Amino acid sequence: MKAELISVGTELLLGNIVNTNASFLAEQCARLGISVYYQSVVGDNKERLSETLKTALSRSDVVILTGGLGPTKDDLTKETVAEVLGRQLVEDAHSRKRIEAYFAGSRHRIIPDNNWKQAQIPEGAIAVDNENGTAPGIIAEHNGKTVIMLPGPPNEMIPMFTISIAPFLNRLQPEVIYSQTVKICGLGESLVETMIGDLIDGQSNPTVAPYAKTGEVHLRITAKAPDKESAFRLIEPVSAELAKRFGNHIYSTDDKETLEESIASLLKKKNLTIATAESCTGGLVSGRLVNVPGVSDVFKAGFVTYANEAKTEFLGVSEETLRAYGAVSEQTAEEMARGGASKAGCDLCISVTGIAGPDGGTDDKPVGLVYMGCFLNGKVTVRKFIFKGNRSKIRENAVVNALIFVRDCILEDIE
Amino acid sequence: MKAELISVGTELLLGNIVNTNASFLAEQCARLGISVYYQSVVGDNKERLSETLKTALSRSDVVILTGGLGPTKDDLTKETVAEVLGRQLVEDAHSRKRIEAYFAGSRHRIIPDNNWKQAQIPEGAIAVDNENGTAPGIIAEHNGKTVIMLPGPPNEMIPMFTISIAPFLNRLQPEVIYSQTVKICGLGESLVETMIGDLIDGQSNPTVAPYAKTGEVHLRITAKAPDKESAFRLIEPVSAELAKRFGNHIYSTDDKETLEESIASLLKKKNLTIATAESCTGGLVSGRLVNVPGVSDVFKAGFVTYANEAKTEFLGVSEETLRAYGAVSEQTAEEMARGGASKAGCDLCISVTGIAGPDGGTDDKPVGLVYMGCFLNGKVTVRKFIFKGNRSKIRENAVVNALIFVRDCILEDIE
Numbered sequence: 150m151k152a153e154l155i156s157v158g159t160e161l162l163l164g165n166i167v168n169t170n171a172s173f174l175a176e177q178c179a180r181l182g183i184s185v186y187y188q189s190v191v192g193d194n195k196e197r198l199s200e201t202l203k204t205a206l207s208r209s210d211v212v213i214l215t216g217g218l219g220p221t222k223d224d225l226t227k228e229t230v231a232e233v234l235g236r237q238l239v240e241d242a243h244s245r246k247r248i249e250a251y252f253a254g255s256r257h258r259i260i261p262d263n264n265w266k267q268a269q270i271p272e273g274a275i276a277v278d279n280e281n282g283t284a285p286g287i288i289a290e291h292n293g294k295t296v297i298m299l300p301g302p303p304n305e306m307i308p309m310f311t312i313s314i315a316p317f318l319n320r321l322q323p324e325v326i327y328s329q330t331v332k333i334c335g336l337g338e339s340l341v342e343t344m345i346g347d348l349i350d351g352q353s354n355p356t357v358a359p360y361a362k363t364g365e366v367h368l369r370i371t372a373k374a375p376d377k378e379s380a381f382r383l384i385e386p387v388s389a390e391l392a393k394r395f396g397n398h399i400y401s402t403d404d405k406e407t408l409e410e411s412i413a414s415l416l417k418k419k420n421l422t423i424a425t426a427e428s429c430t431g432g433l434v435s436g437r438l439v440n441v442p443g444v445s446d447v448f449k450a451g452f453v454t455y456a457n458e459a460k461t462e463f464l465g466v467s468e469e470t471l472r473a474y475g476a477v478s479e480q481t482a483e484e485m486a487r488g489g490a491s492k493a494g495c496d497l498c499i500s501v502t503g504i505a506g507p508d509g510g511t512d513d514k515p516v517g518l519v520y521m522g523c524f525l526n527g528k529v530t531v532r533k534f535i536f537k538g539n540r541s542k543i544r545e546n547a548v549v550n551a552l553i554f555v556r557d558c559i560l561e562d563i564e
Numbered sequence: 565m566k567a568e569l570i571s572v573g574t575e576l577l578l579g580n581i582v583n584t585n586a587s588f589l590a591e592q593c594a595r596l597g598i599s600v601y602y603q604s605v606v607g608d609n610k611e612r613l614s615e616t617l618k619t620a621l622s623r624s625d626v627v628i629l630t631g632g633l634g635p636t637k638d639d640l641t642k643e644t645v646a647e648v649l650g651r652q653l654v655e656d657a658h659s660r661k662r663i664e665a666y667f668a669g670s671r672h673r674i675i676p677d678n679n680w681k682q683a684q685i686p687e688g689a690i691a692v693d694n695e696n697g698t699a700p701g702i703i704a705e706h707n708g709k710t711v712i713m714l715p716g717p718p719n720e721m722i723p724m725f726t727i728s729i730a731p732f733l734n735r736l737q738p739e740v741i742y743s744q745t746v747k748i749c750g751l752g753e754s755l756v757e758t759m760i761g762d763l764i765d766g767q768s769n770p771t772v773a774p775y776a777k778t779g780e781v782h783l784r785i786t787a788k789a790p791d792k793e794s795a796f797r798l799i800e801p802v803s804a805e806l807a808k809r810f811g812n813h814i815y816s817t818d819d820k821e822t823l824e825e826s827i828a829s830l831l832k833k834k835n836l837t838i839a840t841a842e843s844c845t846g847g848l849v850s851g852r853l854v855n856v857p858g859v860s861d862v863f864k865a866g867f868v869t870y871a872n873e874a875k876t877e878f879l880g881v882s883e884e885t886l887r888a889y890g891a892v893s894e895q896t897a898e899e900m901a902r903g904g905a906s907k908a909g910c911d912l913c914i915s916v917t918g919i920a921g922p923d924g925g926t927d928d929k930p931v932g933l934v935y936m937g938c939f940l941n942g943k944v945t946v947r948k949f950i951f952k953g954n955r956s957k958i959r960e961n962a963v964v965n966a967l968i969f970v971r972d973c974i975l976e977d978i979e
Contacts, residue, residue, distance in 0.1 A: 162600050164591025176579025190603035431854025432847025435868040439846025450874035453850040453866030
């Protein structure tokens with residue numbers, strides 16, 4: 150099955166926003182085993198949208214449009230689709246009630262007239278509930294093709310797609326598609342690809358596809374089968390093989406779990422508390438930990454000791470160490486981690502000190518040099534990194550490698 | 565002049581990466597006064613790319629392609645464009661030398677054979693130097709239309725566009741286009757739009773266009789004129805008018821300066837040092853400050869006191885206050901700011917404490933409630949916010965509003 154994406158919105162054409170809707174939908178389609186060969190962006194313009202839609206319908210089975218379903222005159226996705234399909238717009242009673250209920254629960258009790266426009270859908274189409282806004286999604290079948298219209302705001306579109314559209318698309322397919330994601334940290338993308346080369350070569354069902362992000366590689370195992378159970382039976386041996394190959398480098402097989410969430414669970418399970426002691430990352434490591442709701446059970450305190458005096462005063466790094474080895478050194482990282490754990494009264498403390506640039510590098514200590522210390526059970530392990538890229542890239546890499554370091558130390562401690 | 569963007573790459577079709585190239589180029593075109601009515605994404609597929617390019621050439625004056633200029637067999641943008649334009653690929657001697665020089669300076673001294681493919685360009689086309697990679701950019705003129713091919717990696721594409729392509733496009737236009745960005749913080753998007761409604765209505769040259777990002781609104785003034793000086797003469801009175809209307813809410817008129825950079829400059833100018841005391845933002849406020857190279861002159865230390873005990877121990881918040889008013893209260897924010905400044909020995913300290921959710925909200929203290937305190941000159945000012953959205957949105961809003969709060973306090977202190 151071939152799908153095509155059309156994103157509607159002048160703000161996309163002006164480069165005012167990045168088209169994250171298209172990447173989300175493309176990834177979801179890939180996950181459902183649906184091929185996407187084309188994506189387009191057009192403005193809120195009837196003629197150009199109409200032309201783009203006609204081209205899409207001529208070459209794809211499913212056309213997914215996002216945006217242009219708002220209440221204003223500028224929004225004309227629905228009107229244009231209805232025209233291209235030769236349908237009238239009619240009011241959907243259920244959507245009208247839903248809009249009424251939506252406004253009843255909001256601060257704006259008076260419903261602007263133009264919001265009723267949002268209850269209209271092309272004759273014979275299906276309205277899809279929007280749990281986070283007024284515009285319903287719309288599914289219209291036409292000569293064996295399917296046109297799906299979704300609202301533009303990602304916080305409305307993503308839940309609607311996940312709850313209603315993905316299962317609908319899955320039913321359109323002769324076989325169901327299920328996938329599992331195996332999330333790996335601490336190994337580079339090329340190494341991971343090399344390690345699964347034999348699985349990728351000549352694979353058909355299930356398939357394994359790698360997706361890289363900073364410090365992580367996600368391997369998605371996707372199976373097609375007549376039903377969910379058979380799909381899982383196909384996935385299971387591949388998942389077991391990956392577990393054998395990557396062992397502790399796998400931090401999760403749950404689609405939704407993030408690296409910091411897996412670390413927070415690990416800390417909870419082991420009854421460990423953590424503190425952070427950061428210099429060049431400036432609080433971004435603790436910021437990642439605080440992404441996790443309820444992290445207060447395990448994360449107690451973080452120190453951002455950017456100045457040398459702060460390293461001495463709040464972490465107890467000795468002035469002698471700073472003088473002899475410098476702020477970016479194995480010794481300082483070691484003392485920062487030890488001091489942070491002691492001051493915060495935590496079982497574990499991760500420290501980060503480095504040269505993020507663009508200035509401050511020397512031949513001995515180039516920009517990108519980062520030392521990290523991890524204190525656990527009275528002992529500090531130190532790691533040295535040399536990251537490439539600009540200031541923000543170096544710091545981003547340092548943050549994720551600090552998290553991986555923490556995870557490694559906990560896992561080694563367990564063994 | 566009408567331009568159209570074609571992004572080439574299977575990883576875009578699979579949703580593996582977000583198409584930031586398209587938003588960058590769209591914004592740059594808007595800035596140059598070039599209209600973009602269509603953007604497309606296609607995979608590395610000769611037939612589909614050829615079809616998309618022909619459609620684009622039929623309706624636009626300039627077609628900008630990104631991606632598919634690499635050395636592998638998969639990369640076939642250049643081959644496809646040459647075929648559509650009816651040209652041969654020929655070796656560009658200058659590009660061959662540049663590739664040789666590029667490899668001479670790298671760790672890989674042996675040049676892989678397929679890299680020579682990158683020195684080829686369509687006959688009669690212009691090769692554009694790539695300062696950050698091997699693939700040259702290419703400009704080919706064809707029947708009064710222009711096809712521009714750029715490498716896909718943003719760190720190669722963006723400098724190449726800025727240095728070579730933007731001036732080239734500007735020369736294609738009968739008049740030059742220049743713009744200035746006036747960056748506003750602390751006012752909502754709709755309020756800013758209302759305040760400049762009269763300037764937007766009936767504007768022609770220069771134009772003013774608002775661009776919103778979290779906590780900020782950027783107003784871009786764009787003028788067309790026969791030369792740079794005349795363009796600036798058109799921009800100047802509008803810029804002055806905006807300065808009059810928005811006063812201190814304007815933090816910069818420099819395209820590249822960020823909010824945190826402007827705050828760091830302000831602190832330096834006033835000879836003030838700053839500390840942070842964060843709870844729900846978990847270090848992201850200090851993380852923003854450390855975005856600024858050389859911030860160590862003014863930023864000394866940050867405390868991430870997520871646990872109540874940490875608030876007491878490291879910031880001196882009294883247990884009595886925490887018991888009586890709770891961790892998310894005016895009183896706690898006040899004591900956090902005062903304590904942070906005193907412990908770090910800084911002139912200024914910003915504190916943030918709030919309920920980022922999804923749990924922990926009550927009728928009295930809902931999810932999204934955030935108190936901030938700003939200590940300066942012995943006095944703490946407290947602000948209360950109720951932010952909407954999920955945990956990450958609430959924290960993102962809290963971070964930028966904390967920065968704006970710091971800026972406001974410094975400016976009030978100056979007056």
